[in-house]
Amino acid sequence: MGDVDSAEVWSYRASRRSTWVMVEVVADGTRGVGELSDGAPLDALVNAARSVSSVVIGLPLDVARTTLRRQLEKLRTAGEDAFLWSTVLGGYEAAFADLQARLEGRPLSTSLGLGEPQPVRLYANLNRRYGGDGPEAILAAAVDAVRNGFPALKVAPFLDNHARGMCGAQLIDAGIEVVALVRDALPSDVQLMVDCHHLVPAELLDVVVRELAPMGLHWVEDLVPIGDRSGMERAAAGGLALAAGEHIWNPEVAAAACATGALRYWLADPKHAGGPVGVARIAEAVEGTQLTFHNPSGPIGTAHAAHLAGLAGAATWLEFAWGEADRTAFLEPAEPVTDGIIRPTGPGIGCRPRSRRKE
Incomplete structure (x- = not known):
């Protein structure tokens, strides 16, 4: 070469x-x-x-x-x-x-020794476009994603209100209302994830656990820092499936965070973890914790993560930034997503940017 x-x-x-x-x-x-x-x-x-x-x-x-x-x-x-x-x-x-x-x-997956690329389940992250529009807009986006076949959704109930200056119990109450609104509107077979963005005050952790636990959430992300073992154990004991890890590239840090068993899902992000080799090291470090793919990113990041899914097995999830209209025109060929499933191809990642418009 x-x-x-x-x-x-x-x-x-x-x-x-x-x-x-x-x-x-x-x-x-x-x-x-x-x-x-x-x-x-x-x-x-x-x-x-x-x-x-x-x-x-x-x-x-x-x-x-x-x-x-x-x-x-x-x-x-x-x-x-x-x-x-x-x-x-x-x-x-x-x-x-x-x-x-x-x-x-x-195909990239084959080149990396992971076998032929396989279909991967997607969950629709609603906050990359719809955050800040209020609960009704988020609810409409959730319904739209379900109509488009997504088997799981993720909401960020605290992020925008926090950015507008809301805090404490008021922030928590407003966020819980958003989660309940979306959960009640979804069919029972559609999974709901919640991303807390580390915005839950430590003194209100038990309140949030108590309110969220009965909602049957698939996971609750970034509820407490991964170094807060006591907080993670309390939340897990309270009935929440915890997820974290998106910014971690050090396998030793990942292993320590998963050691207690309180974390059920590890959210590896290939670009932050240092690429395919970095994700492979993380996958080995987290062992019994289910590896999934954090990816509030563009179609290129999504394509790469889909080819790495063989590191995590059929139970994995891949995050998808739902509602960004330019995704449909950005790639050549078009992003291979249908009914909440991505079907990666080759050679390489199987696609490339169509243009550099809007640089």
């Missing part, structure tokens, strides 16, 4: 909450693409990713990948920018993996 010809980083404004950040690496006339969204404020993220692009130009593909990985792994262990650099690593590693698989003429 030849040398790396170029590495380009660019962004695409998809909705009021989402800007997708991409990196594309070209070798032998073949292009591989990865996503590194949400790793830092947009300008800082794009500038960081562009600052290391020259490292790989002109090097043989395998040498370029190894050289950049070593540099970024060092950067992500240093200081407050560790999460940023882990996400940059995740984007480049994804692009290199896609490029490698395309040059081999195989």
Whole structure:
């Protein structure tokens, strides 16, 4: 395989909450693409990713990948920018993996040793577009997602009210009302997840557990910090299935968080975890905790996560940012999602960006 010809980083404004950040690496006339969204404020993220692009130009593909990985792994262990650099690593590693698989003429999952790509269940994250519109808009979005075949949904009941200055018991009461409204409107066979975004005050944890436990939620995400073992154990004992892990790239941290058994679901995010190799390390570290895929991202991130689903088994879930209209036109070919299922293909991730409009 030849040398790396170029590495380009660019962004695409998809909705009021989402800007997708991409990196594309070209070798032998073949292009591989990865996503590194949400790793830092947009300008800082794009500038960081562009600052290391020259490292790989002109090097043989395998040498370029190894050289950049070593540099970024060092950067992500240093200081407050560790999460940023882990996400940059995740984007480049994804692009290199896609490029490698395309040059081999195989689907990404096969290239990674995970077998042929398989259909993956999606849950619709409603807050990437509908957050801030009020309970009725969120309810309408939930009903619409169910009509489109999604077997599970996720709501963020505290996020927008917190951003508007609501706090304490008022914040909790308003959030619980949103969850109850959506749960009551859903068919019994549709799963509901709740993302708390670490906004529940410690002194109100028991109240939230008591209110949410009877609702039959599939999981409750980021209710307490993963280092709060006492809080996690109380919430689990109160009847909640807990989920966490989206920002963690260190396997030792993941293993420690799962050691008590209070966490039922680990939410791996391929771009933040450092790409396919990082997710594989996380999957090994969390052992008996069910691995699922956090992914409030663009179609490129979704495609990569779908090819990694073989690390987690048939019981896994993949997050899908529901309601971002540009998704339908962004990829070529179109995103292979039908009735809440994604069916990944190849070669590589099986798709590529159609254009860079809205950069």
